[in-house]
Amino acid sequence: xxxxxxxxxxxxxxxxxxxxxxxxxxxxxxxxxxxxxxxxxxxxxxxxxxxxxxxxxxxxxxxxxxxxxxxxxxxxxxxxxxxxxxxxxxxxxxxxxxxxxxxxxxxxxxxxxxxxxxxxxxxxxxxxxxxxxxxxxxxxxxxxxxxxxxxxxxxxxxxxxxxxxxxxxxxxxxxxxxxxxxxxxxxxxxxxxxxxxxxxxxxxxxxxxxxxxxxxxxxxxxxxxxxxxxxxxxxxxxxxxxxxxxxxxxxxxxxxxxxxxxxxxxxxxxxxxxxxxxxxxxxxxxxxxxxxxxxxxxxxxxxxxxxxxxx
Ligand code: ZN
Numbered sequence: 478x479x480x481x482x483x484x485x486x487x488x489x490x491x492x493x494x495x496x497x498x499x500x501x502x503x504x505x506x507x508x509x510x511x512x513x514x515x516x517x518x519x520x521x522x523x524x525x526x527x528x529x530x531x532x533x534x535x536x537x538x539x540x541x542x543x544x545x546x547x548x549x550x551x552x553x554x555x556x557x558x559x560x561x562x563x564x565x566x567x568x569x570x571x572x573x574x575x576x577x578x579x580x581x582x583x584x585x586x587x588x589x590x591x592x593x594x595x596x597x598x599x600x601x602x603x604x605x606x607x608x609x610x611x612x613x614x615x616x617x618x619x620x621x622x623x624x625x626x627x628x629x630x631x632x633x634x635x636x637x638x639x640x641x642x643x644x645x646x647x648x649x650x651x652x653x654x655x656x657x658x659x660x661x662x663x664x665x666x667x668x669x670x671x672x673x674x675x676x677x678x679x680x681x682x683x684x685x686x687x688x689x690x691x692x693x694x695x696x697x698x699x700x701x702x703x704x705x706x707x708x709x710x711x712x713x714x715x716x717x718x719x720x721x722x723x724x725x726x727x728x729x730x731x732x733x734x735x736x737x738x739x740x741x742x743x744x745x746x747x748x749x750x751x752x753x754x755x756x757x758x759x760x761x762x763x764x765x766x767x768x769x770x771x772x773x774x775x776x777x778x779x780x781x782x783x784x785x786x787x788x
Pocket of ligand 1: 487489699701747
């Protein structure tokens with residue numbers, strides 16, 4: 478059967494202090510806080526999800542805030558090293574002024590592949606970009622009193638993976654995940670998924686002399702690609718296994734169903750379904766307002782809530 482992949486689903490990173498992470502992404506960046514839940518493997522720490530208004534796949538940045546004692550990670554090979562959001566044309570001046578006002582570290586806007594982008598880092602050192610997509614972006618943003626629709630983030634534009642050698646990862650992108658090589662600039666190879674209008678780009682950067690990255694505070698833990706349903710996911714699982722890669726069984730993440738495998742370049746990939754989505758346990762207008770626990774932890778709610786930082 479066809480195993481159509483629909484670009485990015487979400488990106489998950491490690492943060493330090495939970496309150497600082499929450500404040501930065503919801504207040505400064507203006508993303509919607511779409512889900513407040515816990516790490517299913519460690520219910521005494523949060524798992525945060527931020528996204529666009531409708532919490533659509535392809536807009537979702539998630540964090541495990543491990544607390545202020547978490548040691549910082551190191552950017553390097555075998556890692557997703559840059560995550561780019563899509564913003565409207567002519568919005569970068571607004572964002573630079575906003576970053577100045579909030580003490581956010583950024584570099585001057587630059588251009589790659591014909592697109593303007595503003596690189597910056599979050600309070601944990603996670604490397605991000607705001608890109609004015611050349612292709613336009615019709616996704617409905619979250620709007621706040623400080624970040625109106627003419628400036629607001631639309632969702633993901635691209636992720637960049639840094640690798641010792643791009644060849645084997647490029648094959649995974651093109652043979653399993655529907656990407657096509659679009660363009661190359663020096664050691665950066667841009668791949669596009671033609672099945673979706675946005676969240677469609679993966680860049681591979683070849684950096685043979687660089688050290689291997691270390692995943693901890695301020696770094697990306699994994700990159701999730703999107704499929705429409707379980708049937709497509711399980712067919713894709715077979716193809717991944719046929720490549721000789723170790724792939725997990727399907728895991729229920731409450732808001733999507735997941736498979737994980739480490740691609741040959743060392744980056745942890747996930748395949749996540751659209752179903753059931755973030756409205757599985759609360760309505761669209763109430764997203765993110767209360768702590769959501771998976772069924773196995775519901776009877777421990779009081780103890781779990783007491784251990785979590787108040788936001
Ligand atoms: Zn994930």
